[in-house]
Structure formats: C-alpha cells, structure tokens
Amino acid sequence: MQYLYGSGEAAALSIQAWQALWTYLRNEIGYRRDKSGVRSVALAPGSTLDNPRFEACGKRPMAVVLDIDETVLLNLGYERDEAMRGAGGYDAARWSRWEATGADKVAAVPGAAEALAAARREGFTVIFNSNRSVATAAQTAAALDHAGLGPADLFDTLWLRGEGEPGGKDARRAKIAQRYCIVAMAGDQLGDFSDLFNAPDAAVAARRNSVGGTxxxxxxxxxxxxxxxPVYGTGLKGGVDEIFPPESHWADPQEKK
Incomplete structure (x- = not known):
C-alpha cells in the first residue's frame, strides 16, 4: 500500500503506462488512413495462449477497454480502512458495502484521466469492464465521475459482473467485441486481458512464462x-521454492564458515 498509494515511483509507473497507451493510439492507430485493416487486440473466440487469433476491425468503431480498480481508480478509502484493520483477508460483504458507499473516497490513477480524455477527443470509445457488481452500477459510475474518468453507461460503456456470474471477464469482452473493435486494453491483472492466463491448474512459473514466452x-x-x-490480486501467489528455482539458490559464504 505504501508503494502503490504513496510513492512517487508508483505514480511514475502509472503515468508511464498511460502515456504509452495514448502514444500507441495516436501513432499506431490514429495516423492510419485506412483503419479497416487494424486488428483487435482482444483474443478471438477459440484462441489459446499458444495459438492466439485476432480479428480485423472492419467497420466496427474503435474502443479502448479498461479495468477499473487500481487501473483507472484508486480505492483510497477502502485501502485505508484495510490498512487500519491490519491483516484479515478479503471480505466480499465489506467490499460490496464499499462499492455502494465509497464513490467520493477515490482518486484517479496518475495519468489515467488525461489519457482517457485524449482518447475520447480522437474518437475512441472508452469502455470499462470490471468485476464490480451490476447492483452498484450507479455508484461505480459516480465514482468514475468523481475521479474525472467518466462518463460510463451500464451495458454500453460500463460492463459489470451480474448476480451469480463468475469473476472472469472474457464473456463480457466478447459482448463488447461484437459491437466495437478493441484496439487497446489496460489492467492491473492478467485476467484484464484474457481469462486464459488464470487457469486454475497453472503453476506459478508457467503463468509467468505465459506472458513472455508465447x-x-x-x-x-x-x-x-x-x-x-502489488497490493492484491491474482499475481500475488507462490511460495519461496516456486518463485526462486533451485539453480538460483545462494548462501553467503561468510556464514558457511
């Protein structure tokens, strides 16, 4: 929490990511005269991590699809409450109460508001795809507005998890992709890009290698x-032996004497 919510280093990384996204939209997409040949960056149905497929945009309008929490929105009120409580684990009921009542206790991730405003000015539709509950859609839209990130309209530019739905995002991404060509995505978890990264039987090393080795x-x-x-999410897993393979082990020779 100190790092993500309090450090200049984390703010610099966030600004860097949002600057990179805007530069990509402007240079790689915006300057193309014929945009019909641009390809979506959302995995097409039937893709695997080893065999990804992407569809051409055709005449679909272009969109940027984004996660919300800790991607565009910092949940300062909730995380302060977590910090004051100490270790206790995730409480789904308390998170639901936060969604319902914390809309004015948030802030924009550094760089996000400026990048989204620039994207909208250039004609890209900004769409949010989040595992927040559809039951608190009005409050989530209000939180985005409070942070200067809106507007967001349910089932148009705001897609949320329905009652009883699993936490994956691919089904909602597919619905968005039917109407829009997704030319950029941003998130803080691998599942913000594809549920395929979160196979339940994936070992820590295999999941890490899937990012750079495919x-x-x-x-x-x-x-x-x-x-x-670095505060929460699917990336925080693995024991010492899973993260540090045997060939990396070292012991201070001074302590061996």
Whole structure:
C-alpha cells in the first residue's frame, strides 16, 4: 500500500503506462488512413495462449477497454480502512458495502484521466469492464465521475459482473467485441486481458512464462498495457521454492564458515 498509494515511483509507473497507451493510439492507430485493416487486440473466440487469433476491425468503431480498480481508480478509502484493520483477508460483504458507499473516497490513477480524455477527443470509445457488481452500477459510475474518468453507461460503456456470474471477464469482452473493435486494453491483472492466463491448474512459473514466452509477448506496450498493483490480486501467489528455482539458490559464504 505504501508503494502503490504513496510513492512517487508508483505514480511514475502509472503515468508511464498511460502515456504509452495514448502514444500507441495516436501513432499506431490514429495516423492510419485506412483503419479497416487494424486488428483487435482482444483474443478471438477459440484462441489459446499458444495459438492466439485476432480479428480485423472492419467497420466496427474503435474502443479502448479498461479495468477499473487500481487501473483507472484508486480505492483510497477502502485501502485505508484495510490498512487500519491490519491483516484479515478479503471480505466480499465489506467490499460490496464499499462499492455502494465509497464513490467520493477515490482518486484517479496518475495519468489515467488525461489519457482517457485524449482518447475520447480522437474518437475512441472508452469502455470499462470490471468485476464490480451490476447492483452498484450507479455508484461505480459516480465514482468514475468523481475521479474525472467518466462518463460510463451500464451495458454500453460500463460492463459489470451480474448476480451469480463468475469473476472472469472474457464473456463480457466478447459482448463488447461484437459491437466495437478493441484496439487497446489496460489492467492491473492478467485476467484484464484474457481469462486464459488464470487457469486454475497453472503453476506459478508457467503463468509467468505465459506472458513472455508465447506469441502474446509483443502485445505488451503495443495494445496491452499493465498498471502496477502489488497490493492484491491474482499475481500475488507462490511460495519461496516456486518463485526462486533451485539453480538460483545462494548462501553467503561468510556464514558457511
């Protein structure tokens, strides 16, 4: 929390990511005279991590699809409450109460508001795809407005998790992709780009290698943009032996004597 919400380093990383997204939209997409040949950066149905497929935009309007929490919106009120409580684990009911009542206790991720405003000025539709509940859609839209990130309209530019729906985002991404050509995505978790990254049986090393060791690697910084989040999420897993393989082990020779 100190790093993400309090450090200049985290703010610089966030600004860097949003600057990169805007530069990509302007240079790689905006300057093309014939945009019908631009390809979506959302994985097409039937794709795998080893065999990704992407569809051409055709005549669909272009859109940028974004996660909300810790991608464009900093949940300052909730995280302060977490910090004051100490370790206790995620409480879904308390998070629901935060969604319903914390709309004015948030701030924009550094760089996000400026990048989204620039994208909208150039004709890109900004769409939010979040695992927040559809039951608190009005409050989520209000939080985005409070942070200067809106507007967001439910089932148009705001897509949220329905009652009883699983936490994955691919189904909602597919619905967005039917209406828009998704030319850029941003998130703070790999699931913000594809649910395929979060296979339940994926080992820590395999999940890490899937980012840089597949045909998807060139998308980072060129259609896919990751924001820092060392506070929570699917990236925080793995024991010491999973993260540090045997060949990396070292012991101070002075302490061996």
């Amino acid at each position: 045909l998807l690697a060139p998308l980072w910084g060129a259609g896919w943009f990751m924001l820092p989040n």
